[in-house]
Amino acid sequence: MAILKKKSKVSDEMSSAGMADIAFLLLIFFLVTTVFPKDRGLRVVLPEEAAEVEVSQQNILHLTVMPDGIVLVRRGESPDESSIPPRQVESLWRTEVAQNPNLIAAVRTHPEAAHRHMIAVLDALQLARAERISLQMLEE
């Protein structure tokens, strides 16, 4: 029975020296593969339902976003309309709000206009620190 007498020379203890390496490998794997959720965007607070308020026309700056991205600007009740590219809305708002601190931006978007055109105007208004913004759809 020579086979039974044969003793293995391999140690049956687990090597603890390699443990740190294994653990660090796993650690690095988790560090690299972890994806942190990105929650980024433009914050708005919608008006509560049936909470419509009457606002004097003098305090409204009408911004109409057309399907090609051009913004039509109209002040209050005045019939004059001017068209500007969205990136000029920021400077426009700064000059307008300096004259009238109670100004409200009424953004009306054409139903066929791409979402990004509305975002471009909203972005410009938020960069200009506009706080009172109303988002509506243009009704024919």
Added chain:
Amino acid sequence: MAIKGGGGFERQSKTSSSIPESSLADIALLLLIFFMLTTVFRTEADRPIEWPDAEATEQIDEKRDNILYVWVESDGSVWINDRMVPMGNVADVVGPAWQQSGQRLIISLRADANVPYQYVDQIQEQLKAAGAVYVVFGTELERRMTRERR
């Protein structure tokens, strides 16, 4: 000062200067378990949309449980929690979630950059009907450098 004959410093401390390697594995495992426990895996898949760019994009610091993602694809289809929701039923899905969150639910509205605005408007009407008023329009941060000078 313990300067002696040779002009050299003599070691005073009896503490070994080597880091004990035997505890290294414990430290690594501790970190590993910490990361494994704190990692939050995404519960829903991202919809394929083109993000609109905005310079004013801000980070939303809110617990994931309090954020509901509403996706609007370029064809106007609405997806919530990996399921397509007909436009008319958005309020029925959002309403209970709004109540459950203690009325502090944030809607992350992730609409495709090219979707016609009428779909986004309909979503907003549905959200108002459900009472969910805190909305974040999902955007990608636009770097000022990439934009033409004003």
